[in-house]
Amino acid sequence: MLYQRWWTSNIPPGPKPKFMIGNFHQMKPHWTHSFLEWSQTYGPIISVWMGSQLSVVVTSSDLARQVLRDKDHQLSNRQRSDKMTQDGTDLVWSDYTPHYVKLRKLCTLELFSLKSIENFRSLREMEARSMVESILKDVKKSDDQSPKPVVVRKYLAAVVLNTISRLMIGKHFGDEEGKEFKAIVEKEFLLSGEGSLFDNVWWLRWVSAWIISDKAYLSHMERRTKWFRGAIKPILEEEDVAFKEHQGFVRKLLELKEKKELTEETVHGVIWNMFTAGSDTTAVIIEWAMAEMIKCRDVQEKAQQELDSVVGTERLMTEADIPKLPYLQCLVKEALRLHPSTPLMLPHKASETVWLGGYKVPKGTTVYVHVEAINRDPANWRNADEFRPERFLLEDIDVKGRDFRVLPFGSGRRVCPAAQLSMNLMALVMGNLLQCFSWSSPIPGESIDMTENPGLLCSMRTPVQALASPRAVTRVVSLNLD
Numbered sequence: 001m002l003y004q005r006w007w008t009s010n011i012p013p014g015p016k017p018k019f020m021i022g023n024f025h026q027m028k029p030h031w032t033h034s035f036l037e038w039s040q041t042y043g044p045i046i047s048v049w050m051g052s053q054l055s056v057v058v059t060s061s062d063l064a065r066q067v068l069r070d071k072d073h074q075l076s077n078r079q080r081s082d083k084m085t086q087d088g089t090d091l092v093w094s095d096y097t098p099h100y101v102k103l104r105k106l107c108t109l110e111l112f113s114l115k116s117i118e119n120f121r122s123l124r125e126m127e128a129r130s131m132v133e134s135i136l137k138d139v140k141k142s143d144d145q146s147p148k149p150v151v152v153r154k155y156l157a158a159v160v161l162n163t164i165s166r167l168m169i170g171k172h173f174g175d176e177e178g179k180e181f182k183a184i185v186e187k188e189f190l191l192s193g194e195g196s197l198f199d200n201v202w203w204l205r206w207v208s209a210w211i212i213s214d215k216a217y218l219s220h221m222e223r224r225t226k227w228f229r230g231a232i233k234p235i236l237e238e239e240d241v242a243f244k245e246h247q248g249f250v251r252k253l254l255e256l257k258e259k260k261e262l263t264e265e266t267v268h269g270v271i272w273n274m275f276t277a278g279s280d281t282t283a284v285i286i287e288w289a290m291a292e293m294i295k296c297r298d299v300q301e302k303a304q305q306e307l308d309s310v311v312g313t314e315r316l317m318t319e320a321d322i323p324k325l326p327y328l329q330c331l332v333k334e335a336l337r338l339h340p341s342t343p344l345m346l347p348h349k350a351s352e353t354v355w356l357g358g359y360k361v362p363k364g365t366t367v368y369v370h371v372e373a374i375n376r377d378p379a380n381w382r383n384a385d386e387f388r389p390e391r392f393l394l395e396d397i398d399v400k401g402r403d404f405r406v407l408p409f410g411s412g413r414r415v416c417p418a419a420q421l422s423m424n425l426m427a428l429v430m431g432n433l434l435q436c437f438s439w440s441s442p443i444p445g446e447s448i449d450m451t452e453n454p455g456l457l458c459s460m461r462t463p464v465q466a467l468a469s470p471r472a473v474t475r476v477v478s479l480n481l482d
């Protein structure tokens with residue numbers, strides 16, 4: 001007890017924990033909401049107990065700077081469930097070790113450098129074009145008298161997943177592969193959630209091990225490995241000519257496997273990371289942005305005017321147009337500010353005891369940066385809860401981790417390595433959606449449900465359904481309607 005008392009002396013203030021369960025009983029399904037409410041009572045740095053695991057949450061730009069820049073050397077490990085993350089042998093869940101540095105460098109050079117982003121530009125543009133084609137096909141199928149709304153999420157999920165799979169394995173998923181991928185991600189989400197209370201009470205961990213039996217876990221990993229091997233089989237057998245042009249990151253990793261001493265587990269883990277960290281994060285923000293633009297028609301119209309005057313109606317917008325489309329760039333930034341897809345980022349862990357804002361953060365503490373609260377902090381932003389892209393026209397603000405008022409991608413050592421790639425993809429997809437269609441609510445005057453799903457990823461609870469009225473430029477999109 002004395003040790004416990006010493007260990008917890010000077011930690012940040014927070015709601016009073018209960019024996020064994022900590023603050024679990026007070027947590028709302030939306031953790032972000034509970035953290036924000038507590039920070040209004042206890043200040044911008046709070047302690048929350050998940051069972052016997054201490055978490056510290058920071059909700060201000062100043063403290064985020066301390067976590068992600070000044071003290072990031074001691075705060076760059078990951079809090080993880082070892083079972084579900086293969087003991088951190090991948091990139092996302094690895095601690096900040098030489099293994100991590102090696103993987104991160106490899107990914108930055110081969111995948112996320114400006115040169116490789118440029119190399120894969122045509123591939124993203126092809127995917128955006130096929131998204132427009134499939135929306136147009138669906139719209140044309142419906143009757144002119146009673147046009148049917150489309151579910152926006154369907155096209156966004158497809159365009160992002162297809163782009164990432166082309167980058168990773170050099171080809172699209174087949175229908176079955178795509179379905180199996182979604183099913184595995186869902187199962188993994190369920191398995192990670194099961195037993196989480198027990199995982200956090202050190203002397204009850206055996207219960208968690210009992211709930212998620214080794215058998216369930218092993219069969220899940222077997223299924224994932226089978227899917228992965230199936231997806232990369234053509235690469236190993238070199239049976240598809242398309243790979244010659246865009247070989248996919250996995251081939252590069254396999255080539256470097258011996259030289260860089262990578263195990264198959266790591267190669268698999270890194271590719272899996274890219275699929276899971278990249279697909280929904282990008283798609284959900286675009287869905288939020290589309291919902292905002294259906295609500296604010298003037299924002300939508302302004303973006304369309306810009307596209308019409310810069311790109312015209314004789315061709316589809318490409319990534320080369322982005323620098324000439326300042327309003328579109330502001331739209332992307334505002335969507336990232338107001339709706340960061342991971343509002344608590346990914347959990348960091350203290351590798352040593354550090355002091356933040358005058359409080360002690362003991363070694364082993366989980367540290368969350370509440371980026372949603374920071375991005376909407378009225379101290380930094382006027383009308384912080386409103387969708388106003390113009391605010392970025394007035395001031396050129398970086399959203400990739402240099403300005404601590406807006407941190408959708410985090411900052412510092414663990415900042416999202418794909419920030420530039422995702423911003424390009426978001427601008428391209430949103431630009432094509434706006435250039436090709438006018439978006440409106442199927443029932444005029446009906447408000448859009450803007451509530452969020454709980455979880456690490458902040459998606460919309462109700463998928464947006466909208467009428468997509470084709471605009472003049474769609475003449476240039478040829479369709480093969482059968």
Ligand code: HEM
Pocket residue numbers: 091092093104164273274275277278279281282285340341342345346347348408409410411413414415416417418419421422423
């Ligand atoms: C708009 C879309 C995206 C957002 C908002 C986003 C946001 C984030 C955030 C907040 C983190 C955690 C930073 C931290 O813990 O300090 C992260 C990490 C990561 N993201 Fe993204 N991300 C996006 C898209 C992508 C894409 C497209 C990919 C890959 C194709 C990707 C790959 C990763 C990886 C590998 C990490 C782990 C980095 C590390 O631990 O060192 N992300 N992302």
